[in-house]
Amino acid sequence: MIVRNPVVRRIVRSVVVRRVAGTLGTLFGVAVLVFVMLRAIPGDQITAGLGTEAAALTPAQRQALELYYGLDQPLVAQFFSWLGNLFTGNLGYSARSQQSVLELTLHALPVTFELAVFSIVLALLIGVPLGMLAASRTSATGNAAGQVVSLAGLSIPAFLLATTLLSVFAASFGFNPNGQGFATLVEDPLLNLQQMFLPALVLGFGIAAPILRTTRTAVLEVRSDDFVRTARAKGVPERRLQVRHVLRNALVPIVTMTGLQFGYLLGGAVVVEQIFSVPGIGRQVLLGIQQKEYAVVQSTVLVIALAFVLVNLLTDVLYRVIDPRVRAS
Amino acid sequence: MPRGAFSAVGAAAALTLALTACSSSSGSSSSGSANGPASGGRTLVVGVTSDPDTLFPWKATQFQAVNVLQNLYGTLTEFDKDLNVVPGLAESWQTSDDGRKLTLKLRQGVTFADGSAFDSADAKASLDQIMDEKTAAVARASLSSVKSVEAPDAGTVVLELTGPDAALPANLATVNMAMLSSGDTEEKLNATPNGTGPFTLGKRVPSQSITLARNDKYWGAEKAKVASVEFRVIPDESSIVSAMQSGNVQLAVFDDPLVAQTAAGGGTITVARTPQLNYHVLQLNAQHGDLKDVNVRLAIQCAIDRKQVLDTAALGEGEVTGPITAPAYKSDPNRRPCPGRDLAKAADYLAKAGKAGGVTVKAIVSQGEYATSVNEAQNLKAQLAEAKINLELEVLESGAFVDRWVAADFDAAVALNGGRPDPDGAYGRYFTSDGNLNKVAGYSSPELDELFAQGKATTGQAERKAIYDKVAAELEDNAAWVWLFAGYTYTATTANVTGFAPMASGSLQYLRTTAVG
Numbered sequence: 101m102i103v104r105n106p107v108v109r110r111i112v113r114s115v116v117v118r119r120v121a122g123t124l125g126t127l128f129g130v131a132v133l134v135f136v137m138l139r140a141i142p143g144d145q146i147t148a149g150l151g152t153e154a155a156a157l158t159p160a161q162r163q164a165l166e167l168y169y170g171l172d173q174p175l176v177a178q179f180f181s182w183l184g185n186l187f188t189g190n191l192g193y194s195a196r197s198q199q200s201v202l203e204l205t206l207h208a209l210p211v212t213f214e215l216a217v218f219s220i221v222l223a224l225l226i227g228v229p230l231g232m233l234a235a236s237r238t239s240a241t242g243n244a245a246g247q248v249v250s251l252a253g254l255s256i257p258a259f260l261l262a263t264t265l266l267s268v269f270a271a272s273f274g275f276n277p278n279g280q281g282f283a284t285l286v287e288d289p290l291l292n293l294q295q296m297f298l299p300a301l302v303l304g305f306g307i308a309a310p311i312l313r314t315t316r317t318a319v320l321e322v323r324s325d326d327f328v329r330t331a332r333a334k335g336v337p338e339r340r341l342q343v344r345h346v347l348r349n350a351l352v353p354i355v356t357m358t359g360l361q362f363g364y365l366l367g368g369a370v371v372v373e374q375i376f377s378v379p380g381i382g383r384q385v386l387l388g389i390q391q392k393e394y395a396v397v398q399s400t401v402l403v404i405a406l407a408f409v410l411v412n413l414l415t416d417v418l419y420r421v422i423d424p425r426v427r428a429s
Numbered sequence: 430m431p432r433g434a435f436s437a438v439g440a441a442a443a444l445t446l447a448l449t450a451c452s453s454s455s456g457s458s459s460s461g462s463a464n465g466p467a468s469g470g471r472t473l474v475v476g477v478t479s480d481p482d483t484l485f486p487w488k489a490t491q492f493q494a495v496n497v498l499q500n501l502y503g504t505l506t507e508f509d510k511d512l513n514v515v516p517g518l519a520e521s522w523q524t525s526d527d528g529r530k531l532t533l534k535l536r537q538g539v540t541f542a543d544g545s546a547f548d549s550a551d552a553k554a555s556l557d558q559i560m561d562e563k564t565a566a567v568a569r570a571s572l573s574s575v576k577s578v579e580a581p582d583a584g585t586v587v588l589e590l591t592g593p594d595a596a597l598p599a600n601l602a603t604v605n606m607a608m609l610s611s612g613d614t615e616e617k618l619n620a621t622p623n624g625t626g627p628f629t630l631g632k633r634v635p636s637q638s639i640t641l642a643r644n645d646k647y648w649g650a651e652k653a654k655v656a657s658v659e660f661r662v663i664p665d666e667s668s669i670v671s672a673m674q675s676g677n678v679q680l681a682v683f684d685d686p687l688v689a690q691t692a693a694g695g696g697t698i699t700v701a702r703t704p705q706l707n708y709h710v711l712q713l714n715a716q717h718g719d720l721k722d723v724n725v726r727l728a729i730q731c732a733i734d735r736k737q738v739l740d741t742a743a744l745g746e747g748e749v750t751g752p753i754t755a756p757a758y759k760s761d762p763n764r765r766p767c768p769g770r771d772l773a774k775a776a777d778y779l780a781k782a783g784k785a786g787g788v789t790v791k792a793i794v795s796q797g798e799y800a801t802s803v804n805e806a807q808n809l810k811a812q813l814a815e816a817k818i819n820l821e822l823e824v825l826e827s828g829a830f831v832d833r834w835v836a837a838d839f840d841a842a843v844a845l846n847g848g849r850p851d852p853d854g855a856y857g858r859y860f861t862s863d864g865n866l867n868k869v870a871g872y873s874s875p876e877l878d879e880l881f882a883q884g885k886a887t888t889g890q891a892e893r894k895a896i897y898d899k900v901a902a903e904l905e906d907n908a909a910w911v912w913l914f915a916g917y918t919y920t921a922t923t924a925n926v927t928g929f930a931p932m933a934s935g936s937l938q939y940l941r942t943t944a945v946g
Contacts, residue, residue: 143828147835149482152846153490153567155835156858156865160562161569168565196482197635198620204635263667270671271695279672281638281661374664379637383664387636391482392828 123409130405134398135179141392145169145195148392169195182395186402192395196387201399204384209403212380214285215303215373216365218296220358222304223311228354230308231315232342235323246312253309262302262375269298278376299376303369307361314357318350325349351422359415366407471945472640473655473926475937476669476681480636480662484622485615486607487559487566495604496682496937497660500641501542502607502624503648505533505552505586506598510930510939512706512756512850514598518547518608518625518648519586528593528886533586539648541610542622542629549580554611556588568605570858570865571597574885593886595893596853627653627941637662647941654928654944667691670921673698679923679945682935685800686746689919697924702746702917703931706754706848706855709738709747709801711792711809711911714871717840720790724782726908729790731767731775732816733809739914742804747916752856752901754848754915756933758894760901766908775816787817792841794822795830799845805913806843837868848915850934852897857881860900860909872909 146165147154157165166172173181185192191201226249234246270276277294285292322328323346331345332338370382381400388396419426481494486502489495507517519533539547556578559566574594579587588597600606613623622630627649628641639660643653661678663669666688672678674695683689683700693700711729719725735749751760767774779785790813794806803824810820820841825833833839849855859870861881867873877900884896904910920931925946930939 141828142826142832147831148828149488150490150567151831152834152844152869154831155837155869156567156570157565158562158569158865161565164563164565194635195619198484199635263665266668266671270675274675276671276675276677278668279663279675279677281634281659375668377637377663377665377668383636387479 119413123406126409127402127405131183131398131402132179134401135182135394138389138392138394138397139175141389143392144171145392145394146171148390178394182398185395186399191399191403194388194393194396196391196393201396204396205381205400205403208379208381208384208400209407211282211284211378212366212373212382214292215296215300215369215378215380216362218300219303219307219365219369220362222300223307223361224358226304227308227311228315228347231312232319232347234312234316235319246316250309250312253305253307253312256305258302258306258369259371259375261305262299262372265298265302266375278378282377282379295376295378299369299372299378302372303365307365310357310361311354314353315350318353319346322346322349348422352419352426355415355418355422359411359418363408363411366411367404471655472657472659473680473940473943473945474659474661474678475940476663476672476678477660478662478664478666478669480633480639480660484619484630486604486609486618486624487564487568488615489604490567492935493660496935497639497641498607498622498624499604499626499936499938500628500658500940501622501626501630502604502609503539503547503626504602504604504606504608505535506602508599508602508850508932508934508936508938510932512933514602514850517602518552519601522598524593524888528595528888529590531588531590531594531597533588535584535586536648537584539625540646541625542644543610544646545610547608547610547625548583549586550583551611552586552608553578553580555606555608556586558609559606566605568600568603571600571603571606571854593888595885595888596851596857599849599851600854602850628658631657649941651942653941655940658940670695670698673921673923676923679926680929680943681921682931682937683919683921684916686744686916686919687800689746689917689921690744692919692921698921699924701920701922701931703920703933703935704748704754705915705918705935706850706933707845707935708750708752708754708848708915709743709805709843709845709913711913712839712842712844712846712869712871713790713908713910714837714840714842715907715909716837716871718790719782719784719788720840720871722782722784723907724778725784725788727766728775728778728782728784728788728816729813729818730765730905730908730911731771731778732813732818733911733913734770734812735762735913737770737812738805738808741808742801743914743916747914750912750915752904752910752912753852753897754933755850755852755855757850757890758852758897760898760905762912764898764902765905770812772816775818779817785817787819789819789821790840791821791823792843793830793833793839794824794843795827796824798827798830801916802843802845809843834869837871848934852893852900853881853884856900856904857885860904870909872904872907874903874907876903 182192193200194204197204230246230249233242236242277291283291328345331341370386373380373382385397385400477493479493481497482491483489483494486498489498503518505517505519506514509515518536518539520536522531522533524531535549541547558564559568560572574590574592576589576591581587610623627644627647629644631640631642633639641658643656645652663672666683666685669678669681670692674697689700692698713720713726715721739745739747749762751762753760795802806822810822813820834842858864858866860873860877862873862878880896880900884893887893887896918935922929927944929943
């Protein structure tokens with residue numbers, strides 16, 4: 101849509117500017133916070149690498165290692181040196197992997213993105229239909245099933261479900277594609293889908309619970325609206341009524357919840373990635389923290405924060421697509 | 430909508446079935462993946478929880494890094510499977526009569542992975558750089574007796590020593606003493622390792638896998654039996670067991686007795702137990718508070734039933750130990766003032782220290798550094814409480830624990846310390862007054878200094894054993910620390926793996942003799 105009115109155009113521009121400025125401010129805040137928090141954690145790259153052997157270092161050896169890892173610089177200089185790397189685009193360097201953080205992230209982020217999409221799809225496939233069933237006054241069984249799935253999804257820890265599924269499938273059926281080297285979607289689509297299936301199922305099951313609950317509440321609320329009664333009185337078929345009228349009008353809270361969960365998933369599902377050996381962004385951050393690779397953690401967290409912001413933006417755009425009232429306002 | 434709901438759930442179920450159906454092909458392809466890329470062998474897949482944190486051998490202390498690097502690099506001497514020192518890149522060595530000169534004759538015809546020849550110039554450059562503080566090599570202290578290194582000809586290296594050092598040949602056998610090509614740098618080797626070992630670097634995918642290819646120019650009589658070895662990163666030990674059950678991984682080393690039991694329980698995996706050199710210990714800092722008094726330390730020793738700690742924390746998987754765990758020098762665990770738990774004696778010692786009412790000792794414990802740490806600490810606390818000794822536990826994240834340990838900022842520490850094949854290497858650095866870890870050990874004495882000096886100056890195995898028995902007695906009689914137990918290393922292999930020899934050091938050196946059927 102082309103905005104012709106200069107006043108409206110100015111307003112739109114100021115909204116965009118405010119939004120971009122807010123995003124940059126948020127990202128800078130995240131950067132400072134992560135930088136400070138990492139330095140507050142006891143230990144550094146030297147003790148993380150050498151462990152208790154670090155006690156045997158002479159002062160000159162320690163000094164040489166501080167120089168090697170750039171720890172000899174004052175904290176402010178370290179911060180701005182890293183910030184400089186952000187602007188040059190390589191996001192810093194990982195001595196452990198012998199790669200720039202950008203290269204590492206370009207490998208890990210698509211893996212996490214794929215896992216997040218796969219998980220969300222499974223969560224929606226489980227959560228939305230069961231949520232609608234649970235909201236149905238006519239189906240007591242559906243309601244009970246919804247309550248059980250919702251309770252199970254919220255209360256079964258992901259690590260327990262993941263370990264159980266992995267052990268049972270491997271021991272009983274010899275099914276453990278995650279035991280093979282990880283294949284990307286491009287390298288081997290079939291193996292990749294197999295490797296993603298169980299982790300996505302575990303994550304999807306956990307996420308299905310809040311989606312189910314949100315769907316149930318939203319559907320119950322919309323169902324009592326006048327327009328639903330009117331449509332039913334006009335003889336709209338029940339199936340069409342539920343999908344075209346009820347579900348569509350209940351979508352906003354469902355999209356909000358899905359967007360939130362998707363944002364969290366982009367932050368990396370560390371435990372599930374660990375158990376199923378999925379080389380995603382969560383594992384990248386965890387390894388960075390374990391090895392005290394400050395640049396890896398700082399840059400990756402920033403990428404995650406940016407992804408979260410973008411997902412929120414996308415969610416806002418989706419509101420406009422699915423709800424004409426938002427467009428109108 | 431119910432029908433719609435059911436179709437959605439049905440679609441999910443169909444996806445499940447479709448993917449599970451594909452699983453049979455993945456199962457067979459896993460065994461297919463064992464076919465190596467090179468001719469004359471297959472690929473052995475080793476499950477590891479982490480990839481190496483460095484590929485530079487002089488700075489590698491992480492277990493996974495050491496295991497990869499010792500298959501890529503060669504050392505002047507080596508350990509055999511019983512931890513005896515045997516020739517490596519040095520065919521033979523001789524100590525002068527006064528013990529102040531060690532002459533090593535180098536093996537001829539050895540080449541690095543890049544094809545360049547290994548000679549005495551490389552050996553001299555390597556040893557000189559390890560001794561240089563600027564290199565920050567972790568094994569520098571092991572060469573403290575070396576005054577200078579000479580290379581009189583291409584096949585000979587001479588080490589001039591400040592005094593006799595019988596432990597030196599053993600010290601030269603660790604991967605931290607790897608021989609590098611004189612032109613190589615840390616930066617270069619971190620990207621492309623260049624060693625003389627039985628394998629060369631094939632491919633590395635950071636955080637996922639590192640694959641080594643057989644080095645057909647390896648100097649050993651037998652080349653590696655497999656074409657390649659893939660160290661596959663599976664961060665969770667239980668997931669490694671699952672990968673072995675499904676045939677995707679053929680070999681793994683576990684520390685956690687519970688995981689080893691799970692692996693052995695399925696019947697498809699063989700688990701070999703090897704007593705470890707590493708030992709579980711309650712370190713006492715004799716420079717701190719009440720622990721300065723030997724009677725308080727002895728009271729702690731007497732109040733602990735080591736077998737109970739072992740049974741409670743580690744499912745009984747291990748052996749109660751004295752200070753020295755190396756097979757050739759093993760100390761008698763019962764040669765101590767309190768061979769068994771004796772609360773009456775503990776009370777006597779406390780009374781002698783003027784602390785009949787009890788004492789409080791603060792202990793640091795690492796959370797997650799190794800599987801049994803917190804369980805050990807809790808059992809120790811319970812046992813000591815019965816002797817009026819209040820062990821206040823401070824459970825720390827592993828980074829915080831290392832920080833406090835390195836700074837010797839503790840009264841006591843529940844720790845799993847690395848053992849070494851030679852007792853001088855294992856304890857000289859802790860319990861001699863000028864040892865580089867003496868601050869952490871918290872104890873030294875003129876008697877120990879003298880005994881360690883004697884141990885270095887004596888070459889006969891039997892004579893050295895007698896000396897280190899006295900060292901162990903001195904440590905136990907003064908309750909420098911309370912040695913608890915040594916656990917097992919569990920080597921798990923699938924049925925088609927043969928020829929692997931597990932070592933007490935946990936080393937994977939014998940991957941070169943391992944075959945996959």
